[in-house]
Amino acid sequence: MPLNKEIQPGDNDELTRERLQATFDTQQMAAALWGSDLARKRRELAKKVDKLTVLHDSKDMSFMTREEKLSENARKVVQMFAHVADIVEDPSDDAEMFHLSSNAIGHEGHPFGVHFVMFIPALKAQADDEQREKWLMPALGLQLIGTYAQTELGHGTNLRALETMATFDKATDEFVIHTPTVTALKWWPGSLGKSSNHAVVSANLIIDGKSYGHHNFMVQIRDENTHKPLKGITVGDIGPKMAYNASDNGFLGFDHHRIPRRNMLMRHAKVDKNGVYTKPPHAKIGYSAMVHVRSVMIGHQGMFLGSASTIAIRYSLVRRQGEIKEGSGEVKILDYQTQQHRLFPQLARAYVFMFAGKEVRELYQKVLSDMEKGETTLLADLHALTSGLKSVVTHLCVAGMEQCRMACGGHGYSRASGIPEIWGVAVGGCTYEGENMVMLLQLARYLMKAVKETKKGKSLGRLVDYLLLPQDRHSLIGRVPQGEYGPHLAAFEHIARRQIFKVADELTKLQDKGMSKEIAWQKKAVELQRAARLHTRFYLAACFHRKVQSVVDGRIREALADLYHLHLNYELLDMVNYALEDAYLKADQVDFIREDMYRLLETIRPNAISLVDAFEFSDRELRSVLGRRDGHVYENLYKWAKESELNRADVLPYFDKYLKPMMLAARQRSNI
Numbered sequence: 001m002p003l004n005k006e007i008q009p010g011d012n013d014e015l016t017r018e019r020l021q022a023t024f025d026t027q028q029m030a031a032a033l034w035g036s037d038l039a040r041k042r043r044e045l046a047k048k049v050d051k052l053t054v055l056h057d058s059k060d061m062s063f064m065t066r067e068e069k070l071s072e073n074a075r076k077v078v079q080m081f082a083h084v085a086d087i088v089e090d091p092s093d094d095a096e097m098f099h100l101s102s103n104a105i106g107h108e109g110h111p112f113g114v115h116f117v118m119f120i121p122a123l124k125a126q127a128d129d130e131q132r133e134k135w136l137m138p139a140l141g142l143q144l145i146g147t148y149a150q151t152e153l154g155h156g157t158n159l160r161a162l163e164t165m166a167t168f169d170k171a172t173d174e175f176v177i178h179t180p181t182v183t184a185l186k187w188w189p190g191s192l193g194k195s196s197n198h199a200v201v202s203a204n205l206i207i208d209g210k211s212y213g214h215h216n217f218m219v220q221i222r223d224e225n226t227h228k229p230l231k232g233i234t235v236g237d238i239g240p241k242m243a244y245n246a247s248d249n250g251f252l253g254f255d256h257h258r259i260p261r262r263n264m265l266m267r268h269a270k271v272d273k274n275g276v277y278t279k280p281p282h283a284k285i286g287y288s289a290m291v292h293v294r295s296v297m298i299g300h301q302g303m304f305l306g307s308a309s310t311i312a313i314r315y316s317l318v319r320r321q322g323e324i325k326e327g328s329g330e331v332k333i334l335d336y337q338t339q340q341h342r343l344f345p346q347l348a349r350a351y352v353f354m355f356a357g358k359e360v361r362e363l364y365q366k367v368l369s370d371m372e373k374g375e376t377t378l379l380a381d382l383h384a385l386t387s388g389l390k391s392v393v394t395h396l397c398v399a400g401m402e403q404c405r406m407a408c409g410g411h412g413y414s415r416a417s418g419i420p421e422i423w424g425v426a427v428g429g430c431t432y433e434g435e436n437m438v439m440l441l442q443l444a445r446y447l448m449k450a451v452k453e454t455k456k457g458k459s460l461g462r463l464v465d466y467l468l469l470p471q472d473r474h475s476l477i478g479r480v481p482q483g484e485y486g487p488h489l490a491a492f493e494h495i496a497r498r499q500i501f502k503v504a505d506e507l508t509k510l511q512d513k514g515m516s517k518e519i520a521w522q523k524k525a526v527e528l529q530r531a532a533r534l535h536t537r538f539y540l541a542a543c544f545h546r547k548v549q550s551v552v553d554g555r556i557r558e559a560l561a562d563l564y565h566l567h568l569n570y571e572l573l574d575m576v577n578y579a580l581e582d583a584y585l586k587a588d589q590v591d592f593i594r595e596d597m598y599r600l601l602e603t604i605r606p607n608a609i610s611l612v613d614a615f616e617f618s619d620r621e622l623r624s625v626l627g628r629r630d631g632h633v634y635e636n637l638y639k640w641a642k643e644s645e646l647n648r649a650d651v652l653p654y655f656d657k658y659l660k661p662m663m664l665a666a667r668q669r670s671n672i
């Protein structure tokens with residue numbers, strides 16, 4: 001069977017020649033990335049969206065105002081739901097729906113932006129059966145639009161300091177929702193400003209003057225017909241953001257707004273009509289919607305980095321600049337070692353983030369079904385894992401995307417490249433769902449507990465089993481036959497374990513000297529978040545290893561293994577100081593890693609285009625002139641620029657209003 005190499009009539013010849021060099025079948029690689037069923041569904045879906053013109057952008061969003069963007073994406077999302085049954089096989093499959101949304105709508109946001117990722121997951125996990133019937137069904141059926149209103153103007157991280165109040169009024173069997181100060185205004189919730197009519201609101205539960213901490217409440221905020229805010233509710237948009245401007249992130253205030261008692265989400269925590277409170281089986285079960293999003297973000301961030309890599313690598317095969325050998329003609333910029341070193345490690349990261357995203361979703365599903373039965377043992381493990389992954393992956397993604405942007409030279413800075421928007425959306429991920437540093441410290445808490453267990457000869461969980469293993473003094477990198485990468489993975493494990501134990505010992509020493517646990521934690525916070533990062537980077541490398549091992553097809557396994565080995569080398573060099581501190585690695589071993597990395601850049605080079613083709617991002621989804629599949633970049637850049645609103649007339653009014661009078665006056669002065 002011939003290998004599938006994604007060649008189509010009308011393609012740029014340069015790209016066709018590149019594609020013909022591939023050592024593997026891109027559709028099979030797509031199956032390794034997405035799973036074969038989803039890869040097939042994605043392909044079919046993209047073709048269907050191509051044919052449905054109502055789902056196409058009416059013009060490039062870069063040339064729209066915010067209001068036009070909101071309106072355009074509201075139009076498309078409605079059309080998307082109207083045609084959903086003809087396009088997707090299973091509308092309850094989040095991955096398929098995300099792909100549809102990427103193709104039709106893009107990543108700038110839309111009125112249902114938080115409805116599906118937080119509002120519905122919060123209802124699924126926290127509403128009891130009767131409440132599910134009342135809100136979940138209508139929410140799934142698009143009879144209402146919901147958001148998740150937790151963050152306030154004054155507090156986002158420290159949830160215990162949230163100020164919004166939900167005071168139980170026994171006499172009327174109602175909660176009174178109130179915003180006591182300006183800092184208590186809800187601030188940031190997506191699609192709140194102008195689109196949503198319902199919100200899951202986090203508020204402090206107060207019964208008979210006693211506070212039980214924050215809980216989630218269903219609040220209708222706008223009239224379902226007029227869409228006007230209900231009495232006692234103030235709501236609006238918080239203004240433009242770095243990116244994601246088709247989303248109306250909003251503010252929300254309550255003036256003694258009353259809701260029925262049964263509007264508190266009561267699957268786990270409960271309040272009866274006499275004001276008797278029942279505790280949930282786990283104190284943090286009400287945080288499940290956040291854990292859900294963190295778990296989803298890993299794969300999505302991988303897709304963002306995959307998109308940027310696709311754009312930069314395809315463009316680097318079209319762009320020629322400078323000569324390597326004088327007189328032999330200008331080379332494709334991807335032939336420069338520096339360009340490969342800039343881009344291929346980002347491509348490898350995109351792959352592993354997508355693999356990790358899949359693993360973590362599987363764990364989330366398991367924890368969710370356990371929670372349904374009141375079983376919460378794995379919740380802490382999942383929280384620790386998602387906190388670390390969310391932070392490390394978003395951080396590396398935006399650093400990687402910035403490399404992709406710079407690798408495209410000047411054109412990367414143009415919105416025509418498509419990178420600025422996806423970068424802007426991805427960088428939001430460093431902040432939303434828990435600020436990265438804060439979440440790393442959450443994982444560090446878990447790791448410090450794990451050390452305590454390890455010292456008793458036990459393991460806190462599967463993810464920290466490696467802490468029980470003895471430390472090797474020296475690495476075997478470069479001391480085993482060429483092509484064996486076990487020692488590389490062992491090095492990730494070594495530096496994570498060493499940093500975790502080192503900081504745990506330092507904390508103990510400070511406490512032994514009489515320092516309180518909290519102050520000792522502050523003194524070592526930077527070292528603690530380092531431990532969390534190293535643990536997570538080890539998890540990612542091990543996940544890549546598991547994936548390569550699981551692939552049956554030899555050609556796919558070989559191409560993936562090249563990326564995996566590049567990942568090991570590149571990431572180890574990025575963290576090499578940790579391995580040098582205790583002389584685990586020697587200078588010659590670092591040189592060995594570098595040389596092997598350069599060798600791998602050359603090995604990967606002929607497969608580069610097919611490795612990005614394998615993501616199977618459609619042109620519609622990429623929204624990038626530079627990353628076009630057919631490679632016809634220059635003529636389309638010119639066409640795109642002509643669409644700029646500034647080109648609607650040769651002379652714009654500001655010239656006559658400001659510049660012309662100034663120049664006339666200057667000329668007159670010089671004539672005097």
Ligand SMILES: CCCCCCCC/C=C\CCCCC/C=C/C(=O)SCCNC(=O)CCNC(=O)[C@H](O)C(C)(C)COP(=O)(O)OP(=O)(O)OC[C@H]1O[C@@H](n2cnc3c(N)ncnc32)[C@H](O)[C@@H]1OP(=O)(O)O
Nearest residue numbers: 117156157158159160284287297300379383432433434445
């Ligand atoms: C949206 C999908 C993404 C895909 C992208 C696709 C493209 C679309 C692009 C953009 C979409 C944008 C959408 C964005 C939507 C964003 C929404 C939000 O941001 S919602 C708000 C999120 N807010 C936060 O994340 C707040 C962060 N803060 C916290 O989580 C907590 O305050 C805390 C820092 C964890 C501390 O909590 P708390 O004060 O309650 O803790 P303590 O009482 O000190 O207890 C700590 C112990 O509790 C354990 N813990 C904490 N959380 C959990 C949990 N979730 N599960 C289990 N256990 C938990 C913690 O481990 C401590 O345990 P011990 O050590 O004491 O045993």
Ligand SMILES: Cc1cc2nc3c(=O)[nH]c(=O)nc-3n(C[C@H](O)[C@H](O)[C@H](O)COP(=O)(O)OP(=O)(O)OC[C@H]3O[C@@H](n4cnc5c(N)ncnc54)[C@H](O)[C@@H]3O)c2cc1C
Nearest residue numbers: 148149150151155156157188189190428431432433434437
């Ligand atoms: C695009 C976007 C979409 C969002 N969507 C929603 C939404 O739909 N619903 C919603 O409720 N919220 C939403 N948010 C809000 C988001 O969840 C919060 O902004 C986020 O959790 C961070 O909280 P903060 O803004 O209070 O940051 P802060 O906590 O004020 O962070 C500022 C700095 O303080 C540091 N810091 C804070 N606490 C600690 C600590 N304990 N230890 C060490 N350092 C600390 C942080 O590391 C950071 O450097 C969204 C935000 C964005 C950007």
